[in-house]
Amino acid sequence: MSKEESSPMSTESAASGLSKATLQTFANKTDEPSNILKADEYTKGLNQEHIKKLTQEAYKRFIDYTNAELKLTVDDCQLLEEMNKATKEKYTQINQMTQHLTKEMSKLQKSYNEFNHFIQQVEDIHEKSVQMERTAKALDEYSQYLEAKLVNLRPTTSTATSSPRKR
Structure with missing residues (x-):
């Protein structure tokens, strides 16, 4: 055996x-x-190590990208917050200005109502003065008419009256 x-x-x-x-x-x-390790197993291990390194690098870049995006988002939110504050201040100023203008308009309306009686009297006086001007102009025209008529009548009457006196 x-x-x-x-x-x-x-x-x-x-x-x-x-x-x-x-x-x-x-x-x-x-x-x-x-x-x-045999040759195939060695390259397989290298590939796995390479893949592991690439995966870690990709993961790191993904983390960096995500952090950058989050930082941008935070920056955008801060900018929006500042813009909101500025807008709020502007609207507060506009509101104060509007309230002030409303008070002033109320005062002006009250003053107008107080002076409205006087304004009406002034308008009435103006209308009467315009009527007086028209009447004065009409009287002036009529007096000129009468004067012109009187002048036309005088030469004929003055010759008639002057002849008997000379006699």
Whole structure:
């Protein structure tokens, strides 16, 4: 008997139907140290390390991008807050100005109502003066008419009256 045939492993493997070549390959793999990688496994590990580094870099960039977006959002919110404050101040000023103008308009309306009687009297006097001017103008025209008529009548009457006196 050979050494392989007499070993207990060979009898078990023969019983299980495994070939000697399969058992030899298994024995060779178990004898190798576990930290030695074959070429395919090495490139696979490098790829995994490379992927891990890329993933970490992408994650870092994503964090940086998210932080930048959040900072911009915070800056925008602060700007809006400042704009709201400025708008509020402006509307407060406009409101105060409107209240002041309302008070002044009320005073003016009250003054107008107080002077309305006097204004009406002035308008009445103006209308009467315009009527007096028209009447004066009409009287002037009529007096000029009468004077012109009187002048036209005098020469005929003065000749008639002057002749008897000379006689």
